Amino acid sequence: MPCIRYRTAISAQTEGDPLPAGVTEQELSTHLTTCLDCHRWSKRLRALRAATDDLLRIRHSGAPTKPV
Numbered sequence: 001m002p003c004i005r006y007r008t009a010i011s012a013q014t015e016g017d018p019l020p021a022g023v024t025e026q027e028l029s030t031h032l033t034t035c036l037d038c039h040r041w042s043k044r045l046r047a048l049r050a051a052t053d054d055l056l057r058i059r060h061s062g063a064p065t066k067p068v
């Protein structure tokens with residue numbers, strides 16, 4: 001199976017979405033242990049996702065509530 005299918009699955013998993021049809025968690029984890037490219041890619045994606053979450057949290061907690 002081409003890497004792009006796994007990357008779509010990794011992306012979905014990172015977002016908390018269900019895996020795309022045809023990719024099981026077992027297949028995905030097997031691929032990640034055998035494909036260094038996808039392994040690195042998934043680490044980058046998770047790091048990016050975590051950074052985005054932090055930014056959103058800071059923005060939410062730091063923004064003063066405007067009186068209407």
Ligand SMILES: [Zn+2]
Pocket residue numbers: 002003006031035037038039
């Ligand atoms: Zn791959």
